[in-house]
Amino acid sequence: MTPxxxxxxxxxxxxxxxxxxxxxxxxRYFHERVTQDIRRRIANCFVAVDGVGAVAGYYTLSAAGLPMTDLPEEEAKRLPRYPLLPACRIGRLAVATTASGHGLGAAFVVDAVTRAMRAEPAIFALLVDAKDEAAARFYAHLGFRPLASRKSGFYLPVAEVARQVVATRQASGR
Ligand SMILES: CC(C)(COP(=O)(O)OP(=O)(O)OC[C@H]1O[C@@H](n2cnc3c(N)ncnc32)[C@H](O)[C@@H]1OP(=O)(O)O)[C@@H](O)C(=O)NCCC(=O)NCCS
Structure with missing residues (x-):
């Protein structure tokens, strides 16, 4: 599978x-459970398809809350003192073994940011839980920052990414 x-x-x-x-x-989640979660409005699921319609990857997105106490003090002090900030959780994210290494994982994160920016309720950050060390390195590589409360949890402020995406598009004339 190629882009x-x-x-x-x-x-x-x-x-x-x-x-x-x-x-x-x-x-297994994608084969057996995802449609139930969509039906119950627990999660939405987005897929990447290649030129012949085969599924190259998927991720899920749900509403969530980011406790202010999970942010580093430097970041928290620039924000209003609400106990919980509005967030969106990438619950699962996976790229087919035959499609890995083509930028799809990163494109899913940009897609999630774009959807979060378009949503009518304001969303401050994306949240993820990395399932293992490799996934944690992947998210850290994409700019996600560790949550204070647990080692596997990460957040990414959406406004920052949106600014970077606009700057990259302007620089490349798109
Ligand atoms: C982790 C996973 C999503 C990566 O998807 P991918 O499409 O191959 O990744 P991309 O090609 O978009 O990589 C984007 C960038 O992250 C880097 N990257 C990818 N996996 C990485 C890892 N494990 N550690 C550090 N960096 C990583 C790439 O080198 C690339 O860097 P660059 O932009 O500087 O060139 C995919 O391997 C996967 O589905 N793994 C199994 C499920 C999983 O671990 N999901 C994570 C959610 S818990």
Whole structure:
């Protein structure tokens, strides 16, 4: 599988059965549980499809809250003293083994930021829980910062990423 990929909401026409990312719980969730979560409004799911419509990856997005106490003091003092900041959680994110290394994981994060910026309720940050050390390195590489409360939790302020995306697009004339 090679780019270009199109990212779109998961629909009935997408074939989920053949998807494998190398992490069995993430594959199983996508094969067996994701549609239930969508139906119950627990999560939305977005998939990347290649030129022939095969699913190259997926991620899920849900509303969440970021406790102010999870932010470093430097960042917290620039914000109003609300106990909980509005956030959006990337619950699961997975790229097919046959599509990895083409920038799709990073593109999912930009897609999530774009959706968070477009949402009518304001969203301060994206949240993720890294399932292991490799995933933590991946998120840290993309600019996510560690939460104070637990080692596997990370956040990414959406306004910062949105500014970077605009600057990159302007620099490349797009
Ligand atoms: C982790 C995963 C999502 C990466 O997806 P991908 O499409 O191969 O990643 P990308 O090609 O978008 O990589 C984007 C950048 O992150 C870097 N990167 C990727 N995986 C990394 C890792 N484990 N550690 C550090 N950096 C990593 C890439 O080198 C790339 O850097 P660059 O932009 O400077 O060139 C994918 O390997 C996967 O699905 N793994 C199994 C499931 C999983 O771990 N999900 C994480 C959620 S818990």
């Amino acid at each position: 270009p990929f199109v990212v779109e909401p998961l629909g009935a026409g997408h074939d989920r059965r053949g998807f494998t990312c190398g992490a069995e719980p993430l594959d």
